[in-house]
Amino acid sequence: MPTEPSAIDHDKSPLLDADHDTARIADALRSSPHITFVAPAAPGDKSVWLRDADGTGFELSLATVEPAPDAEPVAYVWDAVTAAIGNHPHFIRAALDQPSFGPVNLDTITALTRTGNEYTLKLAASLLPVDDQEPSFPAEDVAYAADRLLTSDPSDSERATAELLNYLAATWDKQDQPLREHAQAIARALRTR
Structure with a gap:
């Protein structure tokens, strides 16, 4: 049986308006081509209801709010690139490569298209004049x-x-x-x- 999510503790939240986080999560889910419905979420809600492309419903609950002590204020480029490709309607998924054991390869992304093509993408920094x-x-x-x-x-x-x-x-x-x-x-x- 699922436990009741705890109330958001504003003293522990990194944001002053942490009660808006559920609404932000719902907004992020609406941009996914793989999710066909997201119920409206209001500030202070403890969960988000969504439906996938197969029609299966899910409840996504915020159980706790704990600030990440070492969190970076911005996304890393490899995370941003992976998320952008994975959220594009032409792609089924995109993920950073990870061997069976060991760290994730931060410069190698595998992307799978809806037409079945799989690409290995190499991320390399280059400076333009x-x-x-x-x-x-x-x-x-x-x-x-x-x-x-x-x-x-x-x-x-x-x-x-x-x-x-x-x-x-x-x-x-x-x-x-x-x-x-x-x-x-x-x-x-x-x-x-």
């Missing part, structure tokens, strides 16, 4: 271009363009690649005018 680099944070670049346009006494169409660019920057992770590229092209054009 400064002149060839794109902006490190394209969403911020798009938002900056929109803000510059709004502060230049814009026409109605320029104001609409800036508002659309700000919306795209705010929802960057939810936009598809062609729309992101188009937004970046508009931001570059605005910078050069």
Whole structure:
């Protein structure tokens, strides 16, 4: 029999609004192509209800909230790459390679497509010459271009363009690649005018 999850202890939580964590988890699950339904979750809820692609229902409960003492404030690139590929609708899974015994290989990712192709991906850091680099944070670049346009006494169409660019920057992770590229092209054009 499952035990009742303990109440969230705000003194132990790394976030001041830890009661929102369940809602954040529900939001993250909604972005998965492998989960077809996630019930609305409100701050303070102790569990999230979800349904997978086969129609099986699950309850995901937050049993305790303990801050990780050595947690990094940002995701490592290999985790981010693995999660991005694994969450893409074309892929069934992506995982860091791990031998039977020993540590995980942080530079090798195995990805399996829905069409049955399996790829071994090698992650290697490389530095581009400064002149060839794109902006490190394209969403911020798009938002900056929109803000510059709004502060230049814009026409109605320029104001609409800036508002659309700000919306795209705010929802960057939810936009598809062609729309992101188009937004970046508009931001570059605005910078050069």
